[in-house]
Amino acid sequence: MGMEICGDDQNPSVSISSSSSASTTEVMKRPLKGGERNNGLINEDTELNVTIRLNGIEQQAHVRDGNVWTALAHIITAVIGSGVLSLAWSMSQLGWIAGPLTMLAFASVTLTSALLLRYCYKSPDPDYGPARNASYIEAVRNILGRKNAWVCGIIVRINFIKVGIVYTIASSISMSAIQRSNCYHTKGHEAACKHGNVRYMLTFGIIQIIASQIPDFRNTIWLSVVAAIMSFAYSIIGSALGLAEVIQNGVIKGSIGGVPTATAAGKVWAISEALGDIAFAFPFSVIFLEIQDTLKSMPPEKVTMKRASIVAVCITTSFYLFCGGFGYAAFGNSTPGNLLTGFGFYEPYWLVNFANACVALHLVGGYQVFSQPLFANVEKWVSKKFPNSKFVHKNYDLKQVPILKLNLLRLCFRTSYVAFTTGFAILFPYFNQVVGVAGAINFWPVVVYFPVEMYLVQKNIGRWTGKFIVLRIYVFVTLLVIMFAFVGSVKGLIKARLG
Numbered sequence: 067m068g069m070e071i072c073g074d075d076q077n078p079s080v081s082i083s084s085s086s087s088a089s090t091t092e093v094m095k096r097p098l099k100g101g102e103r104n105n106g107l108i109n110e111d112t113e114l115n116v117t118i119r120l121n122g123i124e125q126q127a128h129v130r131d132g133n134v135w136t137a138l139a140h141i142i143t144a145v146i147g148s149g150v151l152s153l154a155w156s157m158s159q160l161g162w163i164a165g166p167l168t169m170l171a172f173a174s175v176t177l178t179s180a181l182l183l184r185y186c187y188k189s190p191d192p193d194y195g196p197a198r199n200a201s202y203i204e205a206v207r208n209i210l211g212r213k214n215a216w217v218c219g220i221i222v223r224i225n226f227i228k229v230g231i232v233y234t235i236a237s238s239i240s241m242s243a244i245q246r247s248n249c250y251h252t253k254g255h256e257a258a259c260k261h262g263n264v265r266y267m268l269t270f271g272i273i274q275i276i277a278s279q280i281p282d283f284r285n286t287i288w289l290s291v292v293a294a295i296m297s298f299a300y301s302i303i304g305s306a307l308g309l310a311e312v313i314q315n316g317v318i319k320g321s322i323g324g325v326p327t328a329t330a331a332g333k334v335w336a337i338s339e340a341l342g343d344i345a346f347a348f349p350f351s352v353i354f355l356e357i358q359d360t361l362k363s364m365p366p367e368k369v370t371m372k373r374a375s376i377v378a379v380c381i382t383t384s385f386y387l388f389c390g391g392f393g394y395a396a397f398g399n400s401t402p403g404n405l406l407t408g409f410g411f412y413e414p415y416w417l418v419n420f421a422n423a424c425v426a427l428h429l430v431g432g433y434q435v436f437s438q439p440l441f442a443n444v445e446k447w448v449s450k451k452f453p454n455s456k457f458v459h460k461n462y463d464l465k466q467v468p469i470l471k472l473n474l475l476r477l478c479f480r481t482s483y484v485a486f487t488t489g490f491a492i493l494f495p496y497f498n499q500v501v502g503v504a505g506a507i508n509f510w511p512v513v514v515y516f517p518v519e520m521y522l523v524q525k526n527i528g529r530w531t532g533k534f535i536v537l538r539i540y541v542f543v544t545l546l547v548i549m550f551a552f553v554g555s556v557k558g559l560i561k562a563r564l565g
Contacts, residue, residue, distance in 0.1 A: 132360035136287055137374035140357045143290040143428070143435050144350040145176075145382045146297035151236070151304070151404045151425070153347060153386050154393025156340035158401035161324035164337075165394070166387060168344055173383040175544060176348040179513045180375035182521040183354045184368040192368070192524045200359040201439055202352050202512075209520045218516055219443075221508045225352050226440040228507060230433055230487035232346070234274075235495055236404075237429040238266035240422040243407035247422070251415040264492055270426070271488035277434055278480040281471050282442055287360075293431025296424040301385040303421040304405050308392025319398025326399070338554020342506040345551055347386060349513045350378075356439050441480055448475060496562040503559050506552035514544045 157165035186205045188195035199205035202222055207215030242263050249259035277289070312318060327333040350357075354371070361367045393405045406421050445458075452458045462472040494500055518537050521527075527534050 130360055130362055132287075132357075132370075133362060134370050134374045134377075136290075137357050137361060137370060138378055139287065139290045139294045140353070140360075140435060141350050141374060141378040142297060142382065143293040143431055144353055145348065145378060146294075146301060146385060146428075150297075150301055150347055150386060150389050151406055152343045153390035154308070154397070154401050154405045155403045156343045157324075157390040157394040158320065158397075158399065159324050159336045159340035161322045162320055162394075163322050165324070165390065168341065169383065169386055169390065172344050172348045173379055173386075175513060176350070177375060177379045178540075179349065179351045179517045180354060180379070181372065182517040183351060184358065184371045184375070185524045186517070186520045187355055187358045187367055187371075189524065193366075198359065199355055201443060202355050202516075203443060205355055205520060206516055209523050210516070214516070214519070218511070221511050222352055223440060223443075225508045225512055226436050227487060228503075229436040230483075231490050231494075232500055233429045233433045233436075234267055234270055234488055234491035235263075235500060237270045237426045238263040238491070238495070239404060239407045240425040240429075241266040241269070243422045244419045247412070247415045247418050250412055255412050263495055267488055267491050267495075270430075271484050273430055274433055274437075274484045274488075275481050277430060278437065278441070278484055279472065279476060280434065280438070281473075281476075282438060289431040289434055293428045293435070296428035296431075298385075300406065300421040300424040300428065301389050303417060303424070305385070305388040305392050307417070307421075308389070308396040308405070311396035312392060315396065318395045320394045321398075325401075335554045335557055338551050339558045341547065341551035342503060342555035345506055345509040345548065348382070349509060351513045351517060353435060353439055437480075437483070441476070441483070444479065445475060448479075494559070494563065496559060500559065503552070503555040506548055506555050509551075510545050510548040514541055 153169070156168075159165075160168055183205075185192040186209060187199055189197050189199060189205070189208045197208055199208055203215055203219050206218040210218075242261050245261050246259045249261075250257060253259065280289075324333075325336065327336060354375075357374075358367050358371050361370050389405065394401050406418065406425065412418070449458055458475045460473065464472055518541055522534065522537065527537075
């Protein structure tokens with residue numbers, strides 16, 4: 067059996083040649099039994115950062131010491147984002163019955179996706195592997211084949227990019243809102259306090275260029291913990307301010323039908339855009355397997371992810387219902403598009419400022435949680451293409467900041483990526499419209515279609531069985547809903563840009 071270990075300037079790796087023994091091939095063809103799991107071929111808890119290639123299946127072995135709490139922090143950081151701030155507006159378009167029911171429906175779809183994806187971390191056998199799928203695209207490639215992986219790769223990369231754009235817009239709006247809040251407090255609520263967002267987008271971009279030099283997803287746990295705390299903080303503040311406004315008004319505003327419009331078509335398009343906003347707020351499927359790949363093997367990763375996903379979805383859905391519901395109850399038909407920056411709330415100005423600061427800080431971490439998988443995927447591909455390039459593989463330690471290891475490929479590529487998302491955000495700085503398009507553009511393939519297809523393969527579910535039919539109906543119904551949301555959101559974005 068041939069074995070090769072790369073030098074210091076390259077990614078450490080161990081390769082097992084194609085002339086592997088017959089026993090190795092047999093391991094690949096069937097699930098591993100308990101006694102075979104640590105027989106020297108695959109050591110699940112190895113502390114070596116190595117790449118193992120077995121008969122064409124490549125997997126990354128590294129220290130996995132995460133638990134249900136770290137998984138929960140990553141999920142909450144990913145889910146509770148800027149989308150929560152538009153939920154009160156979405157509720158106002160849908161009304162008191164359809165609004166909460168729609169949120170619960172999207173929460174159910176998100177949780178269903180998580181429960182299906184947890185079986186896709188290992189393949190070909192969902193329990194024993196032996197291959198680990200450390201990313202969404204890897205899972206699609208190993209389970210559904212290269213053609214599906216090619217399509218999925220495009221969709222997933224679009225997802226990462228659009229989240230980066232939305233987070234850049236949202237953070238700049240929150241930073242600008244702090245300045246406007248101070249202005250209103252000093253000069254009065256009727257003052258013409260207008261401040262542009264471009265400089266704040268540029269500031270956020272500079273911060274992300276620095277943060278993007280963090281080597282990989284596993285080094286962002288501290289950022290996720292801070293971001294999760296911030297997301298709880300501003301969600302609670304937004305809900306509390308809404309509740310206080312309701313108590314002060316002495317009446318619950320809003321109606322069953324939502325905000326009235328001059329025409330039926332106008333109402334249809336408003337509902338469509340609201341669905342897109344809600345679709346953006348919930349999913350975390352695209353980074354699900356990256357999170358699962360950080361977990362310890364005992365208890366099994368899929369068990370830990372089930373617990374973390376259920377708790378995370380319950381927590382976030384509760385926050386969403388409170389934030390959206392209290393916001394709508396407070397302002398009714400006048401509900402702003404962004405609950406904290408639309409200036410339904412002026413006082414206490416310091417609390418509004420603190421909430422917006424929490425939003426901006428959370429989005430710094432959220433941007434990294436969604437960008438690191440994209441960085442890793444592209445850089446891994448480049449590393450394979452240029453295995454001997456020092457530009458690609460050589461790392462330079464920064465003694466002042468140990469967590470940041472300077473790498474020329476990382477520096478150039480990630481800086482260019484941040485510059486692109488920042489530039490696009492400057493070109494289309496329309497929060498609600500961009501959130502709607504971003505939520506609808508790839509919700510169905512990432513959250514519904516690919517998880518269902520991979521689950522059917524992993525569990526060997528036969529055609530026209532009861533479970534097969536139910537899942538196919540589920541896929542079709544969600545497709546119709548998301549197509550409706552996408553068309554309305556695109557129309558709203560075009561109208562905002564041209565108007």
